[in-house]
Amino acid sequence: MVQGVGYALHEExxxxxxxxxxxxxxxxxxxxxxxxxxxETEVYFHxxxxxxxxxxxxxxxxxxxxxVAAALGNAVYDATGWRPHDLxxxxxxxxxxLR
Amino acid sequence: MxxxxxxxxxxxRSTSVAGAARELVEGALPRAGGTDLVTCxxxxxxxxxxxxxLVDVPELRGPRWDGDGAVRIGAMTSVxxxxxxPLLAEAYPGLVAAARxxxxxxxxxxxxxxxxxxxxxxxxxxxxxAFECFQTxxxxxxxxxxxxxxxxxxxxxxxxxxxxxxxAVALLAYDASVVVVERGSGAEVERDLAELYxxxxxxxxxxxxxxxxxxxxxxxxxxxxxxxxxxxxxGRSRAEWPLVEAxxxxxCAEEGRGPVTRASVAVGGVARTPLRLPGVERALVGSVxxxxxxxxxxxxxxxxxxxxxxxxxxxxxxxxxxxxVRDVVERAxxxxxx
Ligand SMILES: Cc1cc2nc3c(=O)[nH]c(=O)nc-3n(C[C@H](O)[C@H](O)[C@H](O)COP(=O)(O)OP(=O)(O)OC[C@H]3O[C@@H](n4cnc5c(N)ncnc54)[C@H](O)[C@@H]3O)c2cc1C
Ligand code: SF4
Numbered sequence: 001m002v003q004g005v006g007y008a009l010h011e012e013x014x015x016x017x018x019x020x021x022x023x024x025x026x027x028x029x030x031x032x033x034x035x036x037x038x039x040e041t042e043v044y045f046h047x048x049x050x051x052x053x054x055x056x057x058x059x060x061x062x063x064x065x066x067x068v069a070a071a072l073g074n075a076v077y078d079a080t081g082w083r084p085h086d087l088x089x090x091x092x093x094x095x096x097x098l099r
Numbered sequence: 100m101x102x103x104x105x106x107x108x109x110x111x112r113s114t115s116v117a118g119a120a121r122e123l124v125e126g127a128l129p130r131a132g133g134t135d136l137v138t139c140x141x142x143x144x145x146x147x148x149x150x151x152x153l154v155d156v157p158e159l160r161g162p163r164w165d166g167d168g169a170v171r172i173g174a175m176t177s178v179x180x181x182x183x184x185p186l187l188a189e190a191y192p193g194l195v196a197a198a199r200x201x202x203x204x205x206x207x208x209x210x211x212x213x214x215x216x217x218x219x220x221x222x223x224x225x226x227x228x229a230f231e232c233f234q235t236x237x238x239x240x241x242x243x244x245x246x247x248x249x250x251x252x253x254x255x256x257x258x259x260x261x262x263x264x265x266x267a268v269a270l271l272a273y274d275a276s277v278v279v280v281e282r283g284s285g286a287e288v289e290r291d292l293a294e295l296y297x298x299x300x301x302x303x304x305x306x307x308x309x310x311x312x313x314x315x316x317x318x319x320x321x322x323x324x325x326x327x328x329x330x331x332x333x334g335r336s337r338a339e340w341p342l343v344e345a346x347x348x349x350x351c352a353e354e355g356r357g358p359v360t361r362a363s364v365a366v367g368g369v370a371r372t373p374l375r376l377p378g379v380e381r382a383l384v385g386s387v388x389x390x391x392x393x394x395x396x397x398x399x400x401x402x403x404x405x406x407x408x409x410x411x412x413x414x415x416x417x418x419x420x421x422x423x424v425r426d427v428v429e430r431a432x433x434x435x436x437x
Pocket of ligand 2: 220222223224225232233234239240241242243257258259260301
């Protein structure tokens with residue numbers, strides 16, 4: 001889910017369009033969330049699991065990541081009336097959307 | 100310039116200002132906390148050379164108060180020490196708040212007041228060896244026509260990287276000056292902090308000559324009854340550079356209970372240098388603490404638009420600057436009188 005916050009709010013490859021050089025080539029310019037960017041998170045496990053998997057295991061992976069962007073996008077819409085259609089939900093995009 | 104990753108420089112540890120100044124005349128680079136210097140040398144932004152480490156110079160450490168309530172903060176005082184000093188927090192709350200909010204606890208523990216004021220900017224092109232620009236001996240600014248999402252909104256000159264120093268913003272709001280031992284003459288010179296920066300010079304982030312030694316920042320004594328607030332707006336809550344940062348300081352009549360008699364408003368993240376907003380400052384005179392700012396302040400906040408000259412991708416900073424200044428003005432009016 002923390003990865004989902006990064007995907008929704010911060011993570012972005014940025015290139016110099018004239019040369020194709022990647023500008024976001026370190027963790028200062030390629031932004032990921034820190035502890036302060038993630039709210040207290042409650043995790044519910046689907047304890048019965050999948051019937052067709054031995055031991056009833058459920059792979060989490062992307063399943064836990066993708067919903068976060070939709071949830072945050074809906075939260076922005078709920079708070080402001082503007083519906084974002086691009087990720088990450090950057091400050092400049094939000095301000096542009098509210099203009 | 101080539102990348103010099105891994106070369107080990109010779110380091111001299113000086114124990115006095117005079118000794119450090121001698122090393123500088125010989126061509127050594129001053130190292131304070133080293134948090135910016137080391138990465139700049141590695142990235143080829145600063146040419147490698149012998150270093151003089153200032154960490155053992157006691158004259159450069161800590162605040163020194165004179166009898167009248169003015170203070171000199173030594174250049175080697177760490178950002179964490181500044182943030183933890185109760186006397187400074189009482190007298191200059193906007194400065195201490197800015198110190199507490201910048202970078203990370205690890206950086207604040209190592210970084211110094213002097214190094215913070217003299218650090219290089221954080222333009223994504225500057226430290227990237229694939230590019231040359233005005234700041235690295237080139238004759239263009241690839242950010243201006245390229246990726247400049249976090250760049251200036253008040254365009255003062257060819258380089259569009261905002262000045263990175265949070266302490267400079269707060270010190271500008273407190274009318275601070277800097278004390279410099281000049282190379283060659285060895286004379287100690289005091290000048291306004293604003294003179295440390297020249298927004299129209301695209302080749303460097305401060306105007307000290309190689310070999311000059313910053314020894315302290317000097318803050319004037321304040322009248323009692325002052326109020327202040329600091330605010331930074333960033334895309335992440337920690338370890339992130341502000342998009343806009345602002346410090347407001349108000350002097351109020353009747354020991355702080357009466358209306359504002361003098362205001363200073365300084366902003367960062369928006370131009371090549373930290374800026375004062377004289378229009379907002381004038382409008383704030385007469386505002387009453389504890390009450391919302393009046394129409395005159397509203398008009399001055401509106402007029403910030405006229406100060407701005409956004410780049411294609413930085414128009415959002417106009418709104419952000421207005422909103423941040425409004426917010427920090429309201430916080431200062433609501434702050435307890437000092
Ligand atoms: C993740 C992260 C986030 C950050 N966020 C912020 C932020 O929000 N706001 C902010 O302001 N900073 C921020 N910083 C930068 C940090 O504050 C600076 O790196 C630090 O203040 C530099 O201080 P230093 O003592 O380590 O300087 P150094 O790296 O030692 O020196 C910097 C430069 O100044 C010169 N110098 C140092 N002292 C003197 C002196 N006394 N006389 C003459 N020249 C001198 C050096 O030669 C060098 O060129 C951030 C850094 C990181 C890594
Ligand atoms: S903004 Fe300044 S540092 Fe960045 S590429 Fe342009 S000249 Fe260089």
